Amino acid sequence: MMKLDRSFYERDTLIVAKELLGKYIVHSTPQGRYVMKITETEAYKGTRDKACHAYNGRLTPRTKVMFGKGGFAYIYLIYGMYCCFNVVTEKEGSGSAVLIRGGVPVENKNIMSMARYGMPYDKLSKNNIKNFANGPGKLCKALDIHKSLNGEDLTGNKLYIEEGEKVSRFNTGKRINIDYAEEARDFLWRFYI
DNA sequence: CTGCCGATTTAC
């Protein structure tokens, strides 16, 4: 399947966020390929977006990757225990990214189930399956994505995104858990299937 | 250096 190249990511963050729906995230490891279809994204649009870590040009060791070229992984630790996986978008200096908020397993469900729940996929309850990766922390756990992959080039061979399934319809809503972001709180920058 | 708090998840 076709890997997305730099030009895909170096576009408007809202467009990238929408077009990422249905695409496949691939984490290639010695244990195999962890593959998930993206079902939920949120756009964080640079220095003018009060919900974005790069708001007001805040350039710190953590946000540095966001200010780089599009098509790199921005991965950070949240609440001291969960990772969030983002795709850096637009041109260098923009400070924009798309948060991958949810997905469903596509291939190698067993190794992902082991990473997520510590048990094989066919042992999972209906609830386990429903909650497999319907949140950014859960998705990272299932894909075995951790902070050491921060800054990884998504046009490389370790962590990348492939063409996936065609998505004809999707929903739009407010971004989750950014109540502090004043007017930006109401932007409809969350997209989900 | 100190102190607060978060783009969450899970258990009670």
Place this chain on the structure above:
DNA sequence: TAAATCGGCAGA
């Protein structure tokens, strides 16, 4: 409904 849990960031 609230605890878990700690790195990042701002302010002193």
